[in-house]
Amino acid sequence: MNNHELIRKLSAISDKLTGIEQKSEKRITLLCESANSFAVNKFLFEQLAARFCIATAIDSDKFFEIIYHYSYDQLGCVINLKVFVRDRQKPAVESITPFLPAAEWIEREIHDLYGIDFLNHPRMRRLILADDWPQGVYPMRKEAKQ
Amino acid sequence: MKQDVKKPVLAVGPFHPLQEEMEFFQLTVDGEIVTDIDVRLSYNHRGVEKISETLQFDQVPFLVSRICGICSASHPLAYVQAVEEIAGVTPPERALYIRTIINELERIHSHLLWVGLGGHFIGYDTVFMWAWKYREPVLDLLEEITGNRNNYGNVKVGGCREDVPNELIPKILKELDEIEKKTEMLTKAILDDPVLHARLKGVGVLKKEDAVKYAVTGPTARGSGIKIDVRRDDPYAAYGDLDWDVITQTDGDVFSKAVVRLLETFQSIKMVRQALKKLPNGPVAAEVKDIPPGEGIGHAEAPRGETIHYVRSDGGNRPIRHKARAPSYVNVPSFKASCIGQHISDVTLTLAAVDPCYSCTERVAVVDKSNRIVHDYETLLKLSREKTEKIRKSLGLPKINMEDLLIG
Numbered sequence: 001m002n003n004h005e006l007i008r009k010l011s012a013i014s015d016k017l018t019g020i021e022q023k024s025e026k027r028i029t030l031l032c033e034s035a036n037s038f039a040v041n042k043f044l045f046e047q048l049a050a051r052f053c054i055a056t057a058i059d060s061d062k063f064f065e066i067i068y069h070y071s072y073d074q075l076g077c078v079i080n081l082k083v084f085v086r087d088r089q090k091p092a093v094e095s096i097t098p099f100l101p102a103a104e105w106i107e108r109e110i111h112d113l114y115g116i117d118f119l120n121h122p123r124m125r126r127l128i129l130a131d132d133w134p135q136g137v138y139p140m141r142k143e144a145k146q
Numbered sequence: 147m148k149q150d151v152k153k154p155v156l157a158v159g160p161f162h163p164l165q166e167e168m169e170f171f172q173l174t175v176d177g178e179i180v181t182d183i184d185v186r187l188s189y190n191h192r193g194v195e196k197i198s199e200t201l202q203f204d205q206v207p208f209l210v211s212r213i214c215g216i217c218s219a220s221h222p223l224a225y226v227q228a229v230e231e232i233a234g235v236t237p238p239e240r241a242l243y244i245r246t247i248i249n250e251l252e253r254i255h256s257h258l259l260w261v262g263l264g265g266h267f268i269g270y271d272t273v274f275m276w277a278w279k280y281r282e283p284v285l286d287l288l289e290e291i292t293g294n295r296n297n298y299g300n301v302k303v304g305g306c307r308e309d310v311p312n313e314l315i316p317k318i319l320k321e322l323d324e325i326e327k328k329t330e331m332l333t334k335a336i337l338d339d340p341v342l343h344a345r346l347k348g349v350g351v352l353k354k355e356d357a358v359k360y361a362v363t364g365p366t367a368r369g370s371g372i373k374i375d376v377r378r379d380d381p382y383a384a385y386g387d388l389d390w391d392v393i394t395q396t397d398g399d400v401f402s403k404a405v406v407r408l409l410e411t412f413q414s415i416k417m418v419r420q421a422l423k424k425l426p427n428g429p430v431a432a433e434v435k436d437i438p439p440g441e442g443i444g445h446a447e448a449p450r451g452e453t454i455h456y457v458r459s460d461g462g463n464r465p466i467r468h469k470a471r472a473p474s475y476v477n478v479p480s481f482k483a484s485c486i487g488q489h490i491s492d493v494t495l496t497l498a499a500v501d502p503c504y505s506c507t508e509r510v511a512v513v514d515k516s517n518r519i520v521h522d523y524e525t526l527l528k529l530s531r532e533k534t535e536k537i538r539k540s541l542g543l544p545k546i547n548m549e550d551l552l553i554g
Contacts, residue, residue, distance in 0.1 A: 080443070
């Protein structure tokens with residue numbers, strides 16, 4: 001197994017991606033829209049057997065990005081799946097927790113801090129924020145003031 | 147931000163003046179068998195990722211080394227690797243070796259700390275006293291090298307802040323021999339003890355398929371037969387130049403995790419020794435100018451597993467987003483797979499077996515079917531120790547004291 005074979009395997013989902021960037025042998029970034037997030041994540045975990053590390057949410061003014069970081073340990077290659085959530089009014093993306101329990105906490109955390117909804121999450125409760133934190137205030141969004 | 151929090155909350159339960167962390171586990175039980183487990187955390191969320199956005203790239207290592215005192219070498223290392231990836235900087239070789247030495251010494255003291263705590267939970271306080279006693283010289287070495295027992299503050303973007311003086315090398319090598327001898331004795335005492343075999347084997351099993359689903363890392367994964375280690379898979383610092391093995395066990399129980407950590411300690415000693423002998427001469431830091439726009443990932447194998455940092459730069463002097471994930475964030479939720487179906491006397495131990503960043507198990511409550519709290523942490527600790535005692539009696543063994551453990 002080498003890097004080229006990995007790229008070839010990833011091409012199986014190329015119709016669901018909007019781009020593949022390869023910064024080095026050990027770093028690959030896949031780009032996709034929120035509608036395809038579930039399918040691509042499922043492919044990475046179930047077909048490619050990559051290990052889920054964590055997800056990072058970013059508020060990029062006009063849209064949100066959720067970067068799912070996977071590690072393909074055979075090659076020591078980190079695969080970043082960058083998902084664009086473009087609806088700022090009602091940001092939502094399909095939860096991956098139903099097939100990947102490792103994502104339960106981080107999806108709850110992103111929901112707390114950015115107000116992004118994870119559809120079909122089995123236990124969507126607060127993780128970071130206190131129970132009496134006001135509804136609809138998301139501390140990691142750009143509009144939140146210090 | 148609107149600050150109209152409805153009412154102040156005084157969370158008495160999960161806090162304790164002796165603890166550095168606040169977590170609360172709630173177990174649901176049927177009789178003495180655990181049927182569900184829930185965790186509440188973030189009682190003291192420090193907002194490290196948000197604070198990081200207000201600091202300059204150079205200041206962030208000091209912040210992230212304080213995410214955890216025990217992992218205070220691996221967090222800044224993962225961070226600077228991410229920034230070095232953005233800036234395209236390669237640190238000088240000597241710096242890479244020094245990073246390796248500090249990180250492996252950290253692993254030795256962290257694993258010994260865990261062995262001690264594990265002993266404490268099952269009523270082997272002798273093991274606790276021993277392991278922590280042997281850990282002291284490791285901390286002394288770290289203090290001599292970096293100036294601090296923890297929070298070393300030695301790593302920076304482009305290299306290291308302080309060199310390891312060549313004159314110190316013979317002393318470190320001598321100390322390592324001593325630490326190795328003591329750890330060997332401790333390891334033999336633990337692995338040869340029939341009570342520990344009976345007490346730890348088959349307890350808190352994390353099956354391989356569950357380990358994959360919960361994406362656990364470090365000794366928690368390696369104890370379940372998953373051969374992953376960032377040091378080998380994506381070599382950083384000087385790990386690619388050293389000769390060492392990834393230790394795995396197949397059973398996934400508490401005993402397997404203990405074996406992995408004990409044997410890893412010897413691999414770490416071996417690595418520090420090699421790194422000291424190979425230590426190249428030269429500068430310890432490369433010059434770093436501006437950090438260009440871009441994003442980078444840095445990961446490092448902390449004592450508890452993979453620590454991963456993501457950094458994004460817009461070309462300014464501060465990160466615009468910095469994500470840090472400590473290994474316990476993925477290791478702790480695997481409790482759902484390893485605790486359910488267990489006897490409550492095994493729970494403290496199973497929770498402690500993933501080495502949650504300092505033992506978070508001090509705040510365990512057991513709830514029966516009618517939602518009454520029936521046991522607190524003290525009772526669970528007592529139950530755990532009583533089970534050990536029962537095993538010891540059934541094996542016809544006398545009560546253990548320090549002299550009995552002296553083997554080899």
